[in-house]
Amino acid sequence: MKILVTGGAGFIGSQFVRASLLGELISSPDVQITVLDKLTYAGNISNLDSVAHHPGLTFVRGDITDVHLVDALVPGHDVLVNFAAETHVDRSLLGAYEFVATNVLGTQTLLDSCRKHGVGRFVQVSTDEVYGSIEQGSWAENQPLAPNSPYAASKAGSDMLALAQARSHGMDVVVTRCSNNYGPYQFPEKLIPLFITRLMEGRTVQLYGEGNNVRDWLHVSDHCVGIDLVLHHGCAGEVYHIGGGTEMTNIELTGRMLDAYGVGWDRVEYVSDRAGHDMRYSLDYARICDELGYMPSIPFEKGLVDTLDWYQENRDWWSPLRGSGDFSQ
Numbered sequence: 415m416k417i418l419v420t421g422g423a424g425f426i427g428s429q430f431v432r433a434s435l436l437g438e439l440i441s442s443p444d445v446q447i448t449v450l451d452k453l454t455y456a457g458n459i460s461n462l463d464s465v466a467h468h469p470g471l472t473f474v475r476g477d478i479t480d481v482h483l484v485d486a487l488v489p490g491h492d493v494l495v496n497f498a499a500e501t502h503v504d505r506s507l508l509g510a511y512e513f514v515a516t517n518v519l520g521t522q523t524l525l526d527s528c529r530k531h532g533v534g535r536f537v538q539v540s541t542d543e544v545y546g547s548i549e550q551g552s553w554a555e556n557q558p559l560a561p562n563s564p565y566a567a568s569k570a571g572s573d574m575l576a577l578a579q580a581r582s583h584g585m586d587v588v589v590t591r592c593s594n595n596y597g598p599y600q601f602p603e604k605l606i607p608l609f610i611t612r613l614m615e616g617r618t619v620q621l622y623g624e625g626n627n628v629r630d631w632l633h634v635s636d637h638c639v640g641i642d643l644v645l646h647h648g649c650a651g652e653v654y655h656i657g658g659g660t661e662m663t664n665i666e667l668t669g670r671m672l673d674a675y676g677v678g679w680d681r682v683e684y685v686s687d688r689a690g691h692d693m694r695y696s697l698d699y700a701r702i703c704d705e706l707g708y709m710p711s712i713p714f715e716k717g718l719v720d721t722l723d724w725y726q727e728n729r730d731w732w733s734p735l736r737g738s739g740d741f742s743q
């Protein structure tokens with residue numbers, strides 16, 4: 415199987431590529447992967463070091479909005495998995511142009527090319543943030559979209575364009591929407607690696623508002639197992655939620671990280687809340703469990719300790735990223 419993986423040098427995309435090439439997924443036997451990645455500040459070619467010499471990997475540096483490049487690369491692939499995106503909510507609040515360009519226009523560029531060249535399946539990787547915020551209960555896959563941040567709005571736009579291709583043109587598109595990921599190789603502007611790296615350096619961490627926002631956490635390797643299941647067994651034109659079953663407030667999560675480093679709450683600064691900060695995300699992910707046999711396998715307690723250890727052992731990976739955006743705060 416030949417898979418074109420866009421954004422394959424980022425946090426989740428690189429996990430999918432490594433797991434595919436190292437024999438951990440259904441896709442693995444005889445898989446050939448082409449990674450198309452622009453290598454923005456969030457993309458890192460060293461995320462693919464462990465598979466760099468694998469004969470099944472080809473890396474192309476380029477932009478998913480580049481129609482000519484995309485049109486040259488797409489033919490011959492059986493599947494496209496689209497991870498490429500601008501992904502940081504805080505950055506989208508400072509300026510949304512790149513989010514619309516990559517997430518909306520870039521996705522449409524990929525869809526057009528896949529349809530033109532008859533690619534067998536298009537997997538659009540998306541997020542729970544497209545639904546907005548929910549006080550109680552959990553969202554089903556048919557929940558109307560109500561995004562609040564420019565990031566979430568651009569992801570909602572790309573999801574709907576992907577599903578429109580299925581409905582208008584009968585294209586084989588599946589959409590996955592996942593909760594918050596954590597694990598190795600996550601760019602240290604996101605909450606868990608940002609807090610870990612700052613605590614490791616003896617610095618303070620900054621908590622938005624009162625820290626009562628609730629997120630569901632899922633290890634990145636479980637997310638990729640879910641994507642792989644949908645890629646192989648999902649129904650065309652459908653949406654699948656991929657959840658972790660580990661909801662907690664940001665303050666509880668912060669407490670766990672402080673405990674892990676044996677430091678106290680004096681290392682926490684409370685800062686004014688993020689604009690439009692969603693209070694709670696919660697996906698009902700029964701469908702992928704019942705229909706495709708998905709189940710998250712890494713308990714949060716273990717996954718968090720493993721992640722702390724990884725950042726401890728891989729300073730060489732994250733230290734050079736100092737100075738990029740929020741990470742420099």
Ligand code: NAD
Pocket residue numbers: 420421422423424425426427450451452453454455456457458476477478479496497498499500501502516520539540541542569591592593594595596601
């Ligand atoms: P990331 O920011 O770590 O990686 C994004 C990758 O896309 C980078 O390698 C970057 O270089 C590449 N990229 C950006 N713009 C590009 C362009 N125009 N052309 C080609 N490549 C480009 O993101 P991530 O956390 O790995 O997220 C991957 C996908 O999963 C995104 O679509 C995101 O919306 C979705 N998602 C993420 C989470 C999460 O918690 N991180 C949760 C649910 C869904």
